Every structure is written in C-alpha cells, then in structure tokens.
Amino acid sequence: QQPVQSPQAVILxxxxxxxxxxxxxxxxxxxxxxxxxxxEAPVFLMILLKGGEQKGHEKISASFNEKKQQSSLYLTAxxxxxxxxxxxxxxxxxxxxxxGTGTSLTVIP
Amino acid sequence: xxGVTQSPTHLIKTRxxxxxxxxxxxxxxxxxxxxQQALGQGPQFIFQYYEEEERxxxxxxxxxxxxxFPNYSSELNVNALLLGDSALYLCASSWRxxxxxxxxxxxxxxxxxxx
Numbered sequence: 001q002q003p004v005q006s007p008q009a010v011i012l013x014x015x016x017x018x019x020x021x022x023x024x025x026x027x028x029x030x031x032x033x034x035x036x037x038x039x040e041a042p043v044f045l046m047i048l049l050k051g052g053e054q055k056g057h058e059k060i061s062a063s064f065n066e067k068k069q070q071s072s073l074y075l076t077a078x079x080x081x082x083x084x085x086x087x088x089x090x091x092x093x094x095x096x097x098x099x100g101t102g103t104s105l106t107v108i109p
Numbered sequence: 110x111x112g113v114t115q116s117p118t119h120l121i122k123t124r125x126x127x128x129x130x131x132x133x134x135x136x137x138x139x140x141x142x143x144x145q146q147a148l149g150q151g152p153q154f155i156f157q158y159y160e161e162e163e164r165x166x167x168x169x170x171x172x173x174x175x176x177x178f179p180n181y182s183s184e185l186n187v188n189a190l191l192l193g194d195s196a197l198y199l200c201a202s203s204w205r206x207x208x209x210x211x212x213x214x215x216x217x218x219x220x221x222x223x224x
Contacts, residue, residue: 002151029209030209030210032212032213034213040217041113041199041215041216041217041218042152042199042213042215043215044212044213044214047210047211047212049210087151087152089213091209091210096154096165097142097154097165097209097213098154099144099151099152099153099154100151101150101151102150102151
C-alpha cells in the first residue's frame with residue numbers, strides 16, 4: 001500500500017526545476033507532501049484533497065489527479081535550501097495513511 | 110507555541126529488553142501517530158491514538174503497543190527487542206483523527222539502537 005515515488009534521487013543546480021511523482025495503487029482521499037532534511041523530522045509542505053486541485057507555495061506547487069491516483073510536486077528555480085528527502089503521504093477512504101518511498105533531492109551551487 | 114516533543118532523543122538497548130518512548134503533541138492537537146523510520150527509508154506507520162484508544166494500526170507485531178493519556182500525550186512500548194527494531198521512531202500529532210485532511214506535525218524522533 002506504500003505509494004511509489006519517482007525519481008528515487010535527483011541532483012539539480014541552483015535555479016533549475018524538478019518534478020517529483022507519487023503514485024498509489026489504492027483510491028486516494030488526499031495527498032500530503034513533506035520534506036525531511038538529514039537528521040531532522042519531516043516538515044509539512046502541503047495537502048491536496050481529491051478534486052484535482054493544485055496548490056502552490058512560493059516556488060513549490062503540487063497537483064493531484066485522483067482518477068490516476070497520482071500526485072506531482074513541482075519545484076521551480078530551486079534553491080540550496082530545497083535539498084532534502086521529499087515524501088508524499090497518501091490517505092485512503094479508510095483513513096489509513098502511508099508515506100511514499102521518498103525522493104532525495106540535492107541542489108548544488 | 111510548543112511543538113511536538115519526544116523523549117529520549119537517543120536510546121541504546123540490548124536484544125530482548127523492553128523500551129518506552131514518550132511523546133507530547135503540539136498544543137491544540139489531540140491525535141498522536143507513531144512511525145518507524147529505518148535508515149534511508151520512508152516512515153512506516155505503527156499506530157494512531159485518539160481519545161485514549163488505538164484507532165488505526167499498521168503492519169507491526171503485538172510487541173509494539175501504545176497508550177494515550179488524558180492530556181493527549183502518548184507512549185510507545187516495544188517488548189522483546191530485536192536488532193531489526195533499530196530505527197528512528199517519530200511521533201506525529203494532528204487534530205481530530207484527520208490524518209487525511211490535517212497536516213502531521215512531527216517531533217525530532219527517538220533514535221533507538223538495539224545491540
């Protein structure tokens with residue numbers, strides 16, 4: 001039931017864009033996105049509810065396609081501070097919540 | 110505004126021993142979830158507590174048990190420790206069971222090492 005993320009790892013130069021995908025085999029009610037820096041706790045980025053909404057926060061945005069049971073996280077004009085491991089988290093109608101496999105993002109100068 | 114606090118931060122135990130980890134949720138939150146995160150892996154859901162009852166449980170054996178107190182704080186107990194239980198244990202709090210619609214706020218975790 002764990003969602004699968006792709007890519008597993010990505011290296012960017014400052015200012016470049018990236019897309020992280022999250023795919024589930026189960027029908028989803030919502031998708032969360034979190035970022036975890038090494039040695040720290042995951043930090044909440046955003047929640048998307050079913051309905052195909054798209055959300056954004058500054059240069060980080062996300063979309064949720066409930067029919068395809070997929071979500072994508074878009075990072076534009078990446079900054080050094082974006083480095084970390086990104087996890088999606090998916091909730092199904094049974095209120096069960098699972099974190100994805102994770103994507104390691106490294107931004108270099 | 111106090112965030113999620115966990116104690117202890119680090120713990121070393123021997124195989125077969127028992128361990129208790131503690132968590133105080135963020136102010137205003139009433140739901141506590143526990144996760145196990147092995148090195149390089151995503152957090153794995155252990156269980157969730159709301160109104161002092163276990164509401165959801167992940168695929169973990171009965172050696173993992175928990176408790177929630179009237180002040181919403183929670184404990185995670187692991188009996189008969191195995192080497193494979195070595196991991197970072199994360200506590201996350203939210204409001205009103207809404208793990209689907211409510212953001213999870215994480216503590217900094219307890220690093221458990223079983224030797």
